[in-house]
Amino acid sequence: MTAGPASRVVALWCPDWPAIAAAAGADLPPTEPVAVTSGNRVVACSATARAEGVRRGLRKREAQGRCPRLRVFAADPARDARMFEPVAAAIDAVAPGVEVLRPGLLVLAARGVSRYFGSEESAAERLVDEASAAGVECQVGAADELSTAVIAARRAALVPPGGGARFLAPLPVAELAAEPSLAAAERVELVDLLHRLGLRTVGDFAALTPVAVASRFGTDAVAAHRSARGEPERPPSARSLPPDLEVQQRCDPPVERVDAAAFAGRALAERLHVKLSAASVACTRLLVHASTGNGEHLSRTWRCAEPLTPEGTADRVRWQLDGWLSGRSESRPTAGIEVLRLEPVEVVAAGALQLGLWGGVGAEDERARRALVRVQGLLGGDAVRVGVLSGGRGPGERVTLLPLGDELVPESDPSAPWPGRLPEPAPSAVLPGRPPVTLEDAAGAAVAVTARGAFTAPPARLRWGTRSWELSGWAGPWPVDERWWDPAEARRSARAQVLLARGRDRDPGGVEPRALLLVFGGSGWNVEGVYE
Template structure:
């Protein structure tokens, strides 16, 4: 729905959202045409030629979802946002006010319809079961969660990563190959068998399949000094400035959480303007918030609020946004757990040197500006440098080119571990004559030696050349090619191979350059 609103599509136009060329969501008209989650983009377009394909964009989803969250919060204030598109509400107070769960659900659907969006509501004893019920728009009676879940396909355990577990594709594929077709089949397994046969994620999925009660809110008192307040100077009136301030604020919050030895499970984000307007949201997480997760939620919330006053495409009204710049940002942990009970992954976690290194990058970014620190994102291309898109730290890791798209002439594996720029070398044959690449893509002579920075190596092995058939229309463009070479020491320099053994070379404009180093 957010993708359709963004480009002002009619309601009956089939729409699919893809992430890494895989369909992750589809409209009702797209599903009726055979588009399903997990399909590749090309197959989805083949099934539905009129399909509008949009890339996944969390910022867009949060921006379009903010009017929905505001409408729900105006009707029932105690809401917690799990992600853009999904909120959880304690039903007890709503039932006392509206009479029944069905009546409360009907009022919620009407409130969301008033801002031009569609919604579905479900109720159950547990959050996971309620989310499954909301996808079907049903009310699960108290005590009937296990019976309701038992009839659902086992793939239902992986449709909502925000409720814990992350990507369960491999687990669900394994369960299907084992003959477990429904959630009830998986729930019937003994908990000890699941724990010994599968991983930690399977234990959490098994608890959800058995409708085990969710983790209750922590009753422990919060350590003092966790709240973080920031008064931006100058006040914030742009989304990019709000996102940059939110990253710095998230780094400060997680520094205090680490010092107190706790991790945040529920976070309240508040923003206030010079005119006294206050915008507050409580974010609920199935797993402890990371620094990046906190920064994302701040950016989503402020993006939706700051742009909320502008009318959305299609003529639908949106709740008013701020009438003045933001002069205060506050992060307040609502629920924390002991960080000592959290186990980091085998490759490190939030409390290791990698997290401290990332916090240092955020500080450097605060000193030098948002564009000064960039991180690489896997992208599509022929050469190794072309397969990386550099984005500012904290921004959405969106590649410039599809990494899964076919690329004729792509460099074969393995890829070099170190990339180089501007390193010119001389490649010669046995007589000392320069080796070139012809228009037909062959060497003018067999390469035997390589000179680099006044040092010389012999070549014991080479592969290529592979022509780089691109941008041939540019004036003065000649043959370009890549080759891999294996170095060996010569009598003149017998100890020059301490670190370098193999190189990736690129030939263009009648000269050779080192494009990468294999270690």
């Protein structure tokens, strides 16, 4: 049955958006080759970088080898959302009803925009012009179904009504997993399996019967099969939206800083999911609304392939608030946010939310995270911090502590070479205060490190406060000379590992041997870490 015009969808896609956003955030010209990495692999790159051989999936070193002048940035979803908000606002100004699938990709109903501009072709041209006026290039596609429209946007195609299956049939089956915002995480494995089974195109997969797909593959395969056949991915449901699901919070004083707004958004997300759980539903489309002291009303709808978790809801609220408060949009509020509201637009049965092996939404990790969020509510946003691996030479430098719920972006790139970095294994505990100790030789004289990076004498004993230990072994020193070209910020240090054998003032039961990581600076030796 051919879908009617009212069900058609228009998708607007900005190619290479993470790379475009990173370049715009750093004020780089469009011709500069840019790559965005995650897990030391390229996840997005600009057209200029692609022309020089850079591809997604390459290791960072290999990408830099192919393009020596490549500018590399770490993946940052918050930055992507912040830079995309002006584009979404520009499109929403001429075609209300925009829904953001992810930064760089949005959709809207085709009926209103095609009637207003006369046709889908005219509407597509106008949307491209509006995005160009906002400073970005984009492609527009239209089709009967959402996933087909997104694939069509990647090819700048307007699929005629009822022609979705014919349009998709010759495309590689990998297209079913090309857009992560529309597919479950296991979609990549499904595509790989289909390819090994000899189903190389979307049409090959669509030719299978629904019964064969449902009996041999998982639930996501059934959704992918409906998409391949041009059928609705989400069948119409008779479930009505339960009443009183929306949550809102009044901010007194009004919120003007992104971190304060994100903290309020996290607490609101928790309240929303308590209501959703009580109603036995999960949210798949979320409206974020903010009102300011000057009477401005801002709203944006986020659509998700899978039901939102509390963490996913908090992420989208943070991204949207960051885009409003610190973005470059003309709709940026002129006053602080006084009211923040979250409203579910579309819900599904709670069974659609993936549950843990030993329970439901109350899995151990989720319960622990909710408890920590409550602690934040009592003590403040910075009271609960989590560590993320960062770059550096010492173990203390390689940990960046960030407030719970913030984007886990390290202070420096952990995949950089970092010459002089402490060799493995790393200490099991890092002491924040770096307590001072004294290292002595066999005669009791203090041991230091020379300008050539060697001990002044073999270390034999360590004194820590009123206690002392003889050493059964040591390694090092490893000198580090940082920023030697800048006298104002130059730092020289050396690290050594020592194994404690026995103490003179030990407890009755004796002292268990343990190893310490020491660092030598201008004031002598300090304990940086403990090996257990």
